[in-house]
Amino acid sequence: MFRKLVFSLAALAAAAFVSPQIAHANDKAVIVLDASGSMWGQIDGKTKIEIARDTLSGVLETLPADLDLGLVAYGHREKGNCSDIEEIVAPGPDSRQSIREAVGALNPKGKTPIADSVKTAAEALRYTEDKATVIVITDGIETCNADPCALATELDKLGVHFTAHVIGFGLSEEEGRQVACLAENTGGKYLQASNADELTGALNETVTAAPEPKVELGEGMEDGIDRPGSDFESLDLAEADPALCQAACTDNKRCVAWTFVKPGVQADNARCWLKRPAPDKVEDDCCVSGVIADRVALIDNVHITVVLAEGGPDYDLNGRWDFFPMNGETAATKAVEGGYGTEFTTTLEPGRYMLNYRKDMVSNHTEIEVKSGEKIDRDLVLDAGVVTVRILPDDGGEPDHGGRFDLENGDARDGGYGEGTHVVPAGEVKLTTRLGEANAAETFNLKAGESITKDIVMGIGILRIDAAYTEGGPKVEDSGLRVDVLSAKKSLDGKRKQFDGGYGPGNEFKLPPGDYVVAARLGQATAEQAVTVTRGEMTETVVDLDAGVLFVNAPGAYRIEVYAAKADLQGKREQFDGTYGEEFQVTLHPGEYLVVATMGDSQGPKKEKTVTVAAAERAEVAMD
Structure with a gap:
């Protein structure tokens, strides 16, 4: 992401050399200075090349003596030549005066080959063998048909620890975006300077600033080690202290490994990543890592496989499991681990636990004792079978999802509509089904590990009811039409039993075969009509309301x-x-x-x- 920071050129140069992450972490650095013709442009009445000379002269006096510093310039010898790139001063500890004199002698006149100049500087630093830092000071964008962004990615990939920082001197925000990738793709910084006042003020402030504290290492810390992956939580740290990350992992019982990321790598501040399980080590100066050894030994120390019956067939149960700590003979009300599955692995601290497992109509529990340094691998036997129920309207029909089925074994009950598969305790099972006004019931014995399919043929017919104002006349379309299906025979008190009913035309009712009476009512008009329902057929009747x-x-x-x-x-x-x-x-x-x-x-x-x-x-x- 492009980030615009308004600083002075002096501040940018000082930051590049004084920061512990750059000067102390990198023994060699090269300044790449823009000496193209545009450096004769002015800021507040002074040319940019003069501001650069004065700023660099002051910064050079503040740099540590053990820093090997070099200078590469471009565009200072010929106009229009993209090959006008020169390593003027090779990196060395006593190069300050040579760099000062070389910069003072530059005569800007040519183009802006940024990418090739950075590559020249990187090669001078032996970037594939040693740490290398390049600081680019430019007042323009690439003008020589090269891709600085692609070059930065290549240098970052091939270099031991290559970093490029870019100072945009008088660049617009859009121009800055085009060169910022040099820094962003190598883990460096893009900074922007706007005028001479900012240069002078930031120079004084930055040179006198106290250096950042070094990262202190403690017991159990792996310096220069990253453990990428397995992250479950990340933290922003207020201080660059890996002990804070180590403590965060220790305080979180889920954490078995951690990685502290130094400031300026992922963010301006330090970051902490908590991990489970512990990933493999990767050498990288970005980080400090560690593991909690006793927790690593406990990882995945409990493995449970749930089976229907001892030695029975495999079945994908995917039920709910939970581990509850035991307090004496009583299990806690809050689980410490849980999830869904037929076979599951988890990590438990030494102690006693109650494992509860439930699936459909079946539940089971068992006590487990976890001991330090031991792993548990056992089966949990449910003593259950699998029952599949399909409610069919007639022989050869498809399941009717308007039908209801219920399974019962002792206190265990479950059910569904149309068709369904349920895990049921072994033993005597009662099955009841209903489709429309048709009902059925049966009892069967289910063995542990057994899978049974019950196709229940209800043997129904369907009755469709409409009404007409007169026989052969227009049909009733009014939603206020009420129809009821009644028994053909009356009881001793002269009443008929009602089986089903509804409002509106075109109602359909699922009924056992037999004789019925259909009653229809619309407003103050009523009528009854006898009808016979046949198994496996649709019977259509139109009631004459005579209205x-x-x-x-x-x-x-x-x-x-x-x-x-x-x-x-x-x-x-x-x-x-x-x-x-x-x-x-x-x-x-x-x-x-x-x-x-x-x-x-x-x-x-x-x-x-x-x-x-x-x-x-x-x-x-x-x-x-």
């Missing part, structure tokens, strides 16, 4: 009511239906009716009209 529709429109009405047109011997009329409001629609059997509308409010005047309703016809009345 029509009455619609009443009474503007200003408070209530509308419908009565029989003819009064009985006591002079009373039977009320069929009614509603509040100005409109009303109802389904009625054919005949003469009296419509009464109460106008305004409950005490308002009444309007009456007689109307005739005919089967399969619509009668409309306006109460005006």
Whole structure:
């Protein structure tokens, strides 16, 4: 990721040489200085080459004497020549004055071959054999048809510990992005300087800054070792102290290994990675690592295989397992390890544990004692079998997922719909099934390790019910249609048993073969019709409601009511239906009716009209 930091050129150069991660970790370094024609450009009235000379002159005096420093420049001899690259000063401990004089003599005039110049510097440092640091100071981007990003990746891959830092001197943010990859791809820094004031102020601040403390090593720490992989947690550390990472691993019972990553490798701060299990060692100066030996010995010390029966066939159970610590003869309520599987391996501290395992209708538990330095490998026998149930509407049919099945063995119960497979305790098993109004039950004996498939043929037929306003007339499409399936025979009290029912047209019911009565109701119209259901067949019936529709429109009405047109011997009329409001629609059997509308409010005047309703016809009345 490109990161813009506004610092001075002096600060950048000082940071490159004074930082313990660069100067102390790398004995050799080369400055690659831009001497292209654009360095004659000015910042605050002073040319960039003059600012670079003055800044470098001051920084050179602050560098440690044991640093072998060299200088490579480009673009200082010819215009338009991408090969104008020169190693002016070879890396050496007494090179400061030579570098100062060489920089003072540079006459910027040519192009900007950054990539090839960095490669020249890397080769001067024998980067494939020794640690090597290159500091590039440039006021422009690559102009010689090379790829600095690809070069950085190659140098990082081939080098022992190659690092490039890039100082963008007066570059725009977009230009900075194009050269920052040189630093980013080698673990270095891209820094940007904008003007002379920033150069001077940052130079004074950086040169006098106290150096970062060295990483202190303690017992059990592997210096220059990375253990990549197996991470389960990472931490950002406030201090560059591997003891903090070691302590974090010790305090986390899950942790068996750790890796401390030095500042500037993955982030500006140090980082800590906690690991389980312990990965292999990899030599890398980025890191300090360690392991907790007694925990490594405990890794994967418990292995359990769950089986249906002793010596029985393999079966993928994938049940739930949990280990609970024992306190005397009582198991704790909170598990320390758990998961799902048929065969599982885990790590447990020495002590006694209760292992609980459950799958479908089966549960089992056993006590396990874990001893230091020993591994446990045993079977957990469930004493169970496997039952597959399929509910079939008829012979040769597919499972009907509207059907319900239930399995029972003692206190263990389970079930499902249509079809399903369950692990069931061995012994006598009761199976009950239901599909629509058809029911079945059976009892069978299940042996440990046995797998049984039960295809339950319910032998049903399907009854589809519709209704029509008259025989052969239009069918009812109204969702308010109610249909019920009743027994053909009446009980002693004259009532019929109801088997099923529903609303709307086209209802389908799954029924045992036999005779039934279908009752239909829409509004005030009712009808019954006998029907016979045949096994394995769809029976369709249309109930003749013998009815029509009455619609009443009474503007200003408070209530509308419908009565029989003819009064009985006591002079009373039977009320069929009614509603509040100005409109009303109802389904009625054919005949003469009296419509009464109460106008305004409950005490308002009444309007009456007689109307005739005919089967399969619509009668409309306006109460005006």
